[in-house]
Amino acid sequence: MTLPTGSQFDLSGQVALVTGGNGGIGLGMASALAAHGSGVAIWGTNPAKNDAAIEELSQHDVELLSIVCDVGDEGAVDQAMDDTISELGRVDSVFVNAGVGSHARSFVEMSTEEWRRVMRVNLDGAFFTSRAAARHMVKRSDEGDESGGSIVFTSSGSAFYGQQSGQNYGASKAGVNAMMKAIAVQHARHGVRCNSILPGWVESDMTAPAFGWDRFVDSVLPRVPMRRWGTPEEFGGIAVYLASRASSYHTGDIITIDGGYHSF
Numbered sequence: 001m002t003l004p005t006g007s008q009f010d011l012s013g014q015v016a017l018v019t020g021g022n023g024g025i026g027l028g029m030a031s032a033l034a035a036h037g038s039g040v041a042i043w044g045t046n047p048a049k050n051d052a053a054i055e056e057l058s059q060h061d062v063e064l065l066s067i068v069c070d071v072g073d074e075g076a077v078d079q080a081m082d083d084t085i086s087e088l089g090r091v092d093s094v095f096v097n098a099g100v101g102s103h104a105r106s107f108v109e110m111s112t113e114e115w116r117r118v119m120r121v122n123l124d125g126a127f128f129t130s131r132a133a134a135r136h137m138v139k140r141s142d143e144g145d146e147s148g149g150s151i152v153f154t155s156s157g158s159a160f161y162g163q164q165s166g167q168n169y170g171a172s173k174a175g176v177n178a179m180m181k182a183i184a185v186q187h188a189r190h191g192v193r194c195n196s197i198l199p200g201w202v203e204s205d206m207t208a209p210a211f212g213w214d215r216f217v218d219s220v221l222p223r224v225p226m227r228r229w230g231t232p233e234e235f236g237g238i239a240v241y242l243a244s245r246a247s248s249y250h251t252g253d254i255i256t257i258d259g260g261y262h263s264f
Contacts, residue, residue, distance in 0.1 A: 099122045
């Protein structure tokens with residue numbers, strides 16, 4: 001992709017980290033970031049998917065790195081962040097996107113183990129990742145680097161409206177939004193921006209079971225004003241914007257991309 005000289009969306013020289021970047025929304029964001037010149041690091045738990053994602057991104061002439069990392073493991077996250085910085089030199093934007101869905105049949109049948117399984121990845125993992133990123137960005141700021149950084153969480157409408165049999169999922173995403181607001185306020189002085197992206201129903205491995213269920217499709221799709229599901233590629237633009245100079249005064253926000261679903 002050739003960008004106009006001086007474009008605010010030129011990410012050349014930057015490095016973006018995308019957790020869960022080996023598929024779905026994460027890969028859609030990573031692809032657009034690479035197309036606009038950013039080096040990209042992908043963290044995921046599936047080595048084969050990581051390799052396939054790197055192969056797809058290799059069409060762009062940028063530095064790429066994949067790391068097998070379980071974001072629910074604090075030590076693994078800190079090590080992966082150190083390795084990413086060591087390999088790529090820095091991290092300018094972090095898309096905290098890795099997540100899992102609820103497997104509970106109902107709230108009353110939800111086990112403590114199921115509650116903690118979701119929280120471990122979606123909230124603890126988001127905390128470990130964003131904390132490691134903020135430490136790096138604040139350190140750079142303290143050393144005189146004024147370029148700042150951008151931390152972006154993937155949230156969910158369930159943070160506001162709940163999710164039947166997914167109380168763990170909704171609670172984790174509400175927690176992410178609260179964490180985002182506090183990071184945005186506390187670290188603005190370090191040039192760190194922090195926002196959340198709130199997707200609607202988007203084609204991905206996580207949503208595939210629901211999208212294959214006729215009763216779900218017949219019930220939900222008519223409630224999407226655009227009358228279609230979103231695609232991962234449609235999250236590329238917002239990722240580039242939030243990584244770029246164009247969003248230098250944009251922080252503490254929850255940006256909804258849902259085809260109008262939550263406005264119905």
